[in-house]
Amino acid sequence: MSGNRDRFSTATRLRIIGEQTAARVYRSQNRRQDRRSRLTGRAAFLALVVCTMVVALAYPMRQYVSQRNEIADQERLAREAKQRVEELRDEKARLRDDAYIQRLAREHLHYLMPGETGYTVIDPETAREKRDENRGSADRPWYSNVLDGVDTADRPKN
Numbered sequence: 034m035s036g037n038r039d040r041f042s043t044a045t046r047l048r049i050i051g052e053q054t055a056a057r058v059y060r061s062q063n064r065r066q067d068r069r070s071r072l073t074g075r076a077a078f079l080a081l082v083v084c085t086m087v088v089a090l091a092y093p094m095r096q097y098v099s100q101r102n103e104i105a106d107q108e109r110l111a112r113e114a115k116q117r118v119e120e121l122r123d124e125k126a127r128l129r130d131d132a133y134i135q136r137l138a139r140e141h142l143h144y145l146m147p148g149e150t151g152y153t154v155i156d157p158e159t160a161r162e163k164r165d166e167n168r169g170s171a172d173r174p175w176y177s178n179v180l181d182g183v184d185t186a187d188r189p190k191n
Contacts, residue, residue: 138144
């Protein structure tokens with residue numbers, strides 16, 4: 034029996050060692066897969082939480098940015114309005130000065146002081162163009178020419 038035991042012991046031992054090694058490898062692989070699946074599950078949950086936070090905060094952040102832009106626009110408009118008010122106050126103060134009013138009347142309305150003589154200089158090119166435009170209008174009644182003048186007065190010149 035001891036010979037039998039010795040004869041089978043090496044083969045049996047090798048088989049047992051092989052089975053034990055295979056079992057260890059199998060357990061090791063299962064543990065790694067368990068860790069991987071746990072890690073994957075945790076990672077998936079973490080990704081879900083992060084995505085939920087991003088979705089939950091996206092609309093309020095967009096509103097916040099939009100409102101900040103609107104506030105900046107309103108502040109810019111308030112600065113422009115304040116500047117315009119200052120300009121109008123300055124203009125109001127200048128309009129109280131008689132010399133300034135006289136200068137404006139001379140420049141814009143072509144007023145003259147008593148004793149002054151005013152001259153109007155006509156550009157020869159413009160006069161020639163007007164003459165060419167009005168050649169056909171000599172045969173029409175005067176009021177048609179006046180109405181044409183009113184119609185063409187506000188057209189931009191080329």
